[in-house]
Amino acid sequence: MTKTRQGHNVTTGIVNSLGVAIVxxxxxxxxxxxxEAELCKQFxxxxxxxxxxxxxxxxxxxxSSRPRHGTSILPEAQWNLLDPDVLRWLLERKFSLELLxxxxxVRLAIEPTASRLAxxxxxxxxxxxxxxxxxxxxxxxxxxxxxLEADIAFHVAILxxxxxxFYRRLEGIVxxxxxTSIQMTNxxxxxxxxxxxxxxxxxxxIEQGNASLAGKRMQELIQEVIDLVAAEQAxxxxxxxxxx
Amino acid sequence: MTKTRQGHNVTTGIVNSLGVAIVxxxxxxxxxxxxEAELCKQFxxxxxxxxxxxxxxxxxxxxSSRPRHGTSILPEAQWNLLDPDVLRWLLERKFSLELLxxxxxVRLAIEPTASRLAxxxxxxxxxxxxxxxxxxxxxxxxxxxxxLEADIAFHVAILxxxxxxFYRRLEGIVxxxxxTSIQMTNxxxxxxxxxxxxxxxxxxxIEQGNASLAGKRMQELIQEVIDLVAAEQAxxxxxxxxxx
DNA sequence: GTTTCGTATAAATATGATAAATAGCCGGGC
DNA sequence: GCCCGGCTATTTATCATATTTATACGAAAC
Numbered sequence: 001m002t003k004t005r006q007g008h009n010v011t012t013g014i015v016n017s018l019g020v021a022i023v024x025x026x027x028x029x030x031x032x033x034x035x036e037a038e039l040c041k042q043f044x045x046x047x048x049x050x051x052x053x054x055x056x057x058x059x060x061x062x063x064s065s066r067p068r069h070g071t072s073i074l075p076e077a078q079w080n081l082l083d084p085d086v087l088r089w090l091l092e093r094k095f096s097l098e099l100l101x102x103x104x105x106v107r108l109a110i111e112p113t114a115s116r117l118a119x120x121x122x123x124x125x126x127x128x129x130x131x132x133x134x135x136x137x138x139x140x141x142x143x144x145x146x147x148l149e150a151d152i153a154f155h156v157a158i159l160x161x162x163x164x165x166f167y168r169r170l171e172g173i174v175x176x177x178x179x180t181s182i183q184m185t186n187x188x189x190x191x192x193x194x195x196x197x198x199x200x201x202x203x204x205x206i207e208q209g210n211a212s213l214a215g216k217r218m219q220e221l222i223q224e225v226i227d228l229v230a231a232e233q234a235x236x237x238x239x240x241x242x243x244x
Numbered sequence: 245m246t247k248t249r250q251g252h253n254v255t256t257g258i259v260n261s262l263g264v265a266i267v268x269x270x271x272x273x274x275x276x277x278x279x280e281a282e283l284c285k286q287f288x289x290x291x292x293x294x295x296x297x298x299x300x301x302x303x304x305x306x307x308s309s310r311p312r313h314g315t316s317i318l319p320e321a322q323w324n325l326l327d328p329d330v331l332r333w334l335l336e337r338k339f340s341l342e343l344l345x346x347x348x349x350v351r352l353a354i355e356p357t358a359s360r361l362a363x364x365x366x367x368x369x370x371x372x373x374x375x376x377x378x379x380x381x382x383x384x385x386x387x388x389x390x391x392l393e394a395d396i397a398f399h400v401a402i403l404x405x406x407x408x409x410f411y412r413r414l415e416g417i418v419x420x421x422x423x424t425s426i427q428m429t430n431x432x433x434x435x436x437x438x439x440x441x442x443x444x445x446x447x448x449x450i451e452q453g454n455a456s457l458a459g460k461r462m463q464e465l466i467q468e469v470i471d472l473v474a475a476e477q478a479x480x481x482x483x484x485x486x487x488x
Numbered sequence: 489g490t491t492t493c494g495t496a497t498a499a500a501t502a503t504g505a506t507a508a509a510t511a512g513c514c515g516g517g518c
Numbered sequence: 519g520c521c522c523g524g525c526t527a528t529t530t531a532t533c534a535t536a537t538t539t540a541t542a543c544g545a546a547a548c
Binding site for chain 2: 531
């Protein structure tokens with residue numbers, strides 16, 4: 001389920017294909033972005049379609065085109081990294097511990113503050129989805145639920161509970177971060193009970209309206225992920241050093 | 245000056261025009277988004293151009309089009325609020341205290357954590373731009389600099405100093421937030437010395453590598469903005485109540 | 489050496505057809 | 519009366535081609 005990737009049309013296919021190629025660094029000064037006519041041949045599509053695809057990538061800050069000079073890749077600083085598509089392209093095809101670390105640092109900013117805000121504004125309606133997510137996590141320890149989905153639901157519910165549209169907009173980031181981090185933490189078989197307890201502790205602080213406690217507990221939760229990633233990175237460099 | 249809006253082509257003009265119309269709520273079920281042919285007439289452009297503009301807005305999550313049903317505005321939850329263009333359209337044309345408050349709450353998450361990270365990783369190279377921004381703020385108290393630009397430079401320099409590309413990507417948000425918040429805080433004539441001191445205190449904590457202090461001081465700085473906005477909102481509702 | 493200007497190139501725009509998808513109507517069957 | 523299946527009109531999606539505009543580069547003029 002959730003295979004709701006909208007738009008099975010040719011244009012989006014080209015956009016995805018080019019988007020992935022760009023974020024994975026396929027193009028450079030040595031291998032510049034093809035001109036319109038070239039792309040038409042490459043994808044077997046008309047110029048209109050190719051142009052529309054190029055415009056969509058332009059809208060996401062990945063490329064820029066001018067007459068006579070062709071289309072060129074913009075410096076990464078200009079990319080809309082928070083665009084769900086761009087994010088997905090990066091993570092699906094260019095996973096790295098460094099990327100995950102940077103991701104987690106964003107979560108370290110967003111989520112504790114979100115928990116504080118959620119606690120300050122807690123109402124039965126905003127708290128209910130969080131409780132439900134906790135229950136799903138409990139169920140996952142008994143193998144009755146998907147642990148990753150339950151975990152995501154928990155973090156998303158908190159962002160929702162802030163009542164702030166910008167926080168809601170960051171749900172995609174958190175979703176992506178959790179989905180990729182599971183590749184490392186080998187807890188596919190289920191969340192450890194200690195982890196569920198830590199999540200429950202955040203929930204309880206929010207429910208009781210204890211903002212600073214909620215923030216602190218969430219921060220600890222995410223710091224743990226960061227430490228885990230850092231440890232993994234250290235191990236990798238150690239292995240690399242030994243290989244020399 | 246600052247007429248540096250890149251791209252003087254017809255397409256971007258249409259994108260801007262439609263983008264503003266969408267985020268300001270010009271379209272609804274009563275007044276649906278026009279069909280292709282209608283837009284061509286309206287802008288006096290060819291279908292190619294209109295289609296490309298529509299595709300760019302699609303890429304930003306504002307609209308979606310299907311055959312036979314036309315193009316429709318997506319629910320606000322789908323908008324790429326963190327896209328610089330969308331953000332600009334919102335702020336230029338739909339400013340509200342509520343929007344500014346939500347903005348500032350994002351800053352409350354991002355900037356203190358950014359200050360912590362900046363302190364942890366402080367090097368002469370990353371610290372120098374922050375110091376320079378402080379000096380510009382000092383100069384602005386003597387009327388030798390633009391206070392707003394100096395203020396923005398300070399906050400942007402800290403985001404840069406995190407070394408995290410996602411934080412850098414949020415510079416546009418902070419920039420926009422500061423530019424709009426100046427509409428309220430009537431300090432056009434220059435930053436008060438106390439404000440400069442508060443900023444310098446953040447800088448010093450970063451320079452000394454004192455992460456938690458840097459975070460705490462930045463948080464106070466932003467909380468002040470939030471309180472100011474809240475006070476303004478309260479005053480507005482009070483006036484509205486009195487008018488009844 | 490510098491400026492001016494022409495030219496070639498690639499995007500930007502225009503036009504007009506055809507294909508595909510689908511919402512809603514319409515008619516037939518029960 | 520109501521349900522179902524196909525028909526049709528509408529609108530986007532795609533294609534093909536032509537024309538215009540912007541501009542990098544080099545040649546010619548000074």
